[in-house]
Amino acid sequence: MSVKGAPHQDLAHDSAAKHVTGRADYTDDILESIGTLHAYLGLSEVAHGRITGMDLSEVLAAPGVVGVLTAADIPGANDISPTGTGDDPVFPAETVEFHGQPLFAVVAKSRDAARRAAARARVEIDPLPHVLDPIGAIEAGYPDVTAPLKLERGEVAAGLAGSAHRIKGRMAIGGQDHMYLEGHIAFAMPGEDEDVVVYSSTQHPSEAQHMVAHVLGVPSHSVVINVRRMGGGFGGKETQMNLFAAVAALAAKKWNRPVKIRPDRDQDMIATGKRHDFVADYEVGFDGEGRIEAVEGLFAARCGFSADLSGPVTDRALFHADNAYFYPHVRLRSRPMKTNTVSNTAFRGFGGPQGVIVAERMIEEIAYALGRDPLEIRKANFYRPGGDVTPYHQVVEDNILERIVGELEASSQYQARRQAILDDNAKGGILRRGIALTPVKFGISFTATWYNQAGALVHVYNDGSIMLNHGGTEMGQGLNIKVAQVVAEAFAVDIDRIKITRTTTEKVPNTSATAASSGSDLNGMAALDACEQIKARLVDFACEKWGVDATEVEFLPGRVKIGAEEIGFDDFIRQAYVARVQLSAAGFYKTPKIHWNRDKGQGRPFYYFAYGAACSEVSVDTLTGEYRVDRVDILHDVGRSLNPAVDRGQVEGGFIQGVGWLTSEELWWDGDGRLRTHAPSTYKIPLASDRPRIFNVALAEWSQNAERTIKRSKAVGEPPLMLGISVFEAISMAVASVADYRECPRLDAPATPERVLMAIERLRAER
């Protein structure tokens, strides 16, 4: 019999009852103390130029204004670049690098007063030429914003030359705004000495702590960052919160008052980074059976004005440009281009999705060229023994795609449905259908190897209640409940006994971002380590007091068996306390086996891979380009799930987010570099009516992680996003039907109704 809330059980999110009643507190819900001030940003209205004058007198004269902050008011370093590249000022002193760049902050007695005052700034900027997109940047001789990467194996030139067939193509892949429902926010309270405490909606409290300290010019020990929960993150609050935490802390220290900063939705979308847009040029050589011989790929990314995380993001695009397929000869290069746009950042998948979709496009190209079912080509190229080395020289040891895809192909009745769709489309109606079954293989671990560490702090109080703290942050993904499940099992107590507390840099230092899908893997292990330490002390205590051997001490649900005697957990803990046993422990974990040499492009950057596949069917209106997702079947691998209900939620939600990225979510800049899709009125994420009516989602229950991860589970946050590619390829098939599938449609992402119709019209014109 297991305890209530042990791993592998379906449990509701620990805050679910608070979510539905409105009692879950987010940063903006924290009670403001008397005297709280509000900051608001003033943004550049030029994409690139030199600041020649900044007249803020009207701002200062506005009602309720207390003061302004500019580059000159920063006592420490005017830099919040997360990787220490020094190219990301809080406020630029001389040069504006994108339309919407924050130039100053105004601090006032109310948020409304601050917003109104910010609009009164008179900033003079001498414009310089600007470049907005990666191809334009290459043509203009703009620099890489960070060092490019090359992955190479075999002889690509010879491989291509020796191939029976070769196809060259280019695909533009759009970016994506995170559109977390809770926008950025930070609320800082000044303390004594150099101290400041910041409540913030951040995925990376330690980095925010270090950045605030850096900007204030104080040691990290003076800064505390707290986050109870975020209203969504998706990568958008990994580094982008640094700006807001820094501004709130600067103002709080300057005026010695609590200061909150909460941009409105437009500012949030204009002034903070997004998923990188890419333009990928590819050439693929293959044989008459569709087996890939060689691949050459160049991935140019719109990185924005600063490096931010563009290095690891563009690296990960290359790491996933194989998706599930073996390339005997391969050369992949990245061009992380500087552009005069907001600095792009982490977003669920972290460059991986942009790599995967290019791999899937190449498969489609091959299938159309040979007149075959794309699924057949996919299967022909899966990694398998003898063809199991990735472009980065890691051997794929845990591949389960053949089984996943086989099971999904059967359960979704892919073959019969595809035939029915081909038959229907052949009737030539206005409404056409498409179906596609696409796989994903996603590498798990931060490619910055040192990030793969985590800490936890577990206290057992002398009444037997347990407080759990770890370095991960809760943004809705259910990390806290999963880690609590691990702790419940470790002590064999019901999960109700465990209090999950806010993440704070005071309890666990030097944490990594809750990112890269790694939250449960890392923090679950760290928490388990803390539990094991406390348990070891408890076992020693029991052995000593009861005169038994350690093998005779057993933690049973709610009680401890010592020799022949059973004692309730509370009582046992009470006795341990009286015997002066330390009932608190700091746990730690670092991922084993991984290593990566970026200069050589070789290593084992990933501890393991997570797998999945989706089969999507769509209908397309060939007169308007509108479409509807009719049915989706998913089979996804989360190893041995810590919480199947939570994991299924990640799969469903990630999938729909991926569909949004590839369909209706379009970032649109005008010629002046102004983002014109900067709120939900203009930027369209999926709605309830966009989800497929038939949506069969299953976890591969037979799977367990080949590596010794926490309870043999696998990471789940990011991989399902890429299953949305099946919708894109299904749309592509419906489009291709208007030219009897003779060619692979030229379709860029996102496949908005406009792009779909234009692809159809091009095919019709060529007919």
Add this chain to the structure above:
Amino acid sequence: MAMVRREIRFLLNDDEMRLTEVGAGDTLLDFLRIGQRLTGTKEGCAEGDCGACTVLVGRLTDDGLRYEPVNACIRFLASLDGCHVVTVEHLRGVDGGLHPVQRAMVDHHGSQCGFCTPGIVMALYALWMQTPRPSETEIEIALQGNLCRCTGYAPIVRAALAAADHGGPEGDILVTERASVTAGLKALHDGTRVEVAHDGQRAILPADVDDFAAVYAAEPDATVVAGATDVGLWVTKSLRDIGPAIFIGHLDGLQRIEETADGLTIGAGASYSQAEAALIGAFPHLREYWHRIAGWQVRNMGTIGGNIANGSPIGDVPPVLIALGARVVLRHGAVRRELPLEAFFLDYGKQDRAPGEFVETVAVPRPNPATLHGAWKISKRRDEDISSVAAGFAVTVADGTISDARIAFGGMAGVPKRAEAAEAVLIGAPFDRESLARAAEALPQDFKPLSDWRASAEYRMRVAQNLFQRFWAEHGEAQQAELRRAEA
């Protein structure tokens, strides 16, 4: 002049509010979050698109007390006079625990980050009150105004399907307390004009339609606020001062919908939701179209007259009503005049409306049984999006020949506009594929659309032309040529 009350009165959950310091642009959301510390209602976008701020507003109408979900972010505080505002904090089950909708959301894992959740709970609460056992289609329509970025919605839809398993509306607080709330609201209503101000920003609530006509004639520079789905954004996005503002959302006399032998007369103050049944009843081809206008919350707030009067080239109402031959009645003081709807739109940002004059009613003539209709909207996302192109088609066919054609487009010019060259091709032509193709070819004579973030000029023109083909496919060939909402 009538008596003026200097106080806004409404019910907030269990409490009566009496406020004297209310500015024209003060929003309900800020009042709840900052003024009342009712922080369950969230701000996600402050433009009425995400639904995180959804609350219910109950109001006494001709049909009794009626609750509707609305967006608190763009709902002005002054407009709540005489209303019952219900926030998520008010919900409870009959046992004092979770409400059935909340219980179902927990059971079905309907929340992840939880930030959209209170708003979704409120929208589903409103749906459950109306339709305890909804179809998937009804759920999708009810959730058009709510964004969730985490779940992908499937668990939320499952929760909506299951909510009534945990109890029906009969025991709900808004049902059991209906009589006392009705009495409470009646006690607040004194039939006077209300005027309040804060920081010099005056808000005026006329006593009735005649009082509105008088006030507006006297203060022609005032901002008229009906549903605030547009004016709300002037405040939350553009930080504009809208005072003095005349609020007309409470004027029942402006919301009447009358069916006569000649057709349908719709009060300009009727919301999209209020007009829905009558319009779809008379013009069934508007069903799909109507449910693609905004989300439920905005359809409960936004008005037919407002969508016309603001003169937007991308309003959804004008193209389809122009095609139906609608006429508008404008009123200034006691003076009324009538003109064809298309004639109201003079140029981008310019309408045939004198200072102090307002749209009072819209009259839609009874359709000719020989007229074939089309009403189509093209947008980047199917629901709750602004049109790239909107079109209304009304083509009358007698003995195989087109005797009349009224075709109007939105999103194709600076105003909603008829496709006169295309109509001219059709009138007198045989009703066949060829005629419609020739009419489509004439369309560039009628329109020179713009490119923007919603669509390129090229796409707009192409899709508008292709709609002639759709019209033929649907009416000439009886082929389904549109992706309709799947029925449950």
